[in-house]
Amino acid sequence: MRAFNPSWPLRAAALFGAVFGALSIASGASVLFGGEMARTAGDYVPFVVWFNFLAGFAYVAAGVGLWFGRRWAVWLAVALAVATLATFAAFGIRAAGGAPFEPRTVWAMILRSATWVAIAYLGCRALGCGRRAAA
Numbered sequence: 001m002r003a004f005n006p007s008w009p010l011r012a013a014a015l016f017g018a019v020f021g022a023l024s025i026a027s028g029a030s031v032l033f034g035g036e037m038a039r040t041a042g043d044y045v046p047f048v049v050w051f052n053f054l055a056g057f058a059y060v061a062a063g064v065g066l067w068f069g070r071r072w073a074v075w076l077a078v079a080l081a082v083a084t085l086a087t088f089a090a091f092g093i094r095a096a097g098g099a100p101f102e103p104r105t106v107w108a109m110i111l112r113s114a115t116w117v118a119i120a121y122l123g124c125r126a127l128g129c130g131r132r133a134a135a
Contacts, residue, residue, distance in 0.1 A: 003069040010122045011096055014066035017077070017119050021059025028053025043100040052112070055080060059116075074123035081116040085096045088113050 006014065031041045031049050041049075058080055065073025088109040097103045122131065 002071055004071060004127055006066060006126055007122075010126050011067055013119045013122050014073075015065045016063075017028045017115065018048070018060050018063025019067065020115060021061075021063060023054045024052050024056030024059060028056060042102045045091055045094065045099075045101050045105060048087060048091050048105060048109070051083075052108075057082065066119070069126075071127060072125045074120070074129065077116060077120040077123045078129070081113070081120040084109070084112050084116050 001036040028049055031044060032053060058076060062073050062080060066077065091101070091105065091109060096108075
């Protein structure tokens with residue numbers, strides 16, 4: 001696999017993304033599989049918690065891949081940004097329909113969305129996504 005040279009901002013974002021992923025796995029597992037957080041989670045939305053839990057594994061993979069300058073990791077970061085925004089939109093539609101939800105979910109999804117849009121942006125900037133090759 002071809003690699004690129006990640007800048008220090010991308011490396012910092014990669015590290016943040018990987019740690020964010022590990023925390024997402026831990027908090028999601030705690031809510032989904034019991035523990036103290038399950039009792040205090042309130043009106044959580046199951047599909048959002050499942051998405052965040054499963055995406056946590058991809059967050060870690062993307063972070064590690066970006067740290068080492070792997071091209072596939074940039075595209076994974078882009079996919080994670082899109083998937084997170086789509087999940088946030090689905091959550092918004094559900095909440096607008098009157099379903100109960102935890103208000104802190106809104107802030108958590110804003111943080112997740114902003115994080116992965118920023119990481120995808122930095123990765124694309126480093127990789128040159130969307131630039132055409134010289135003819």
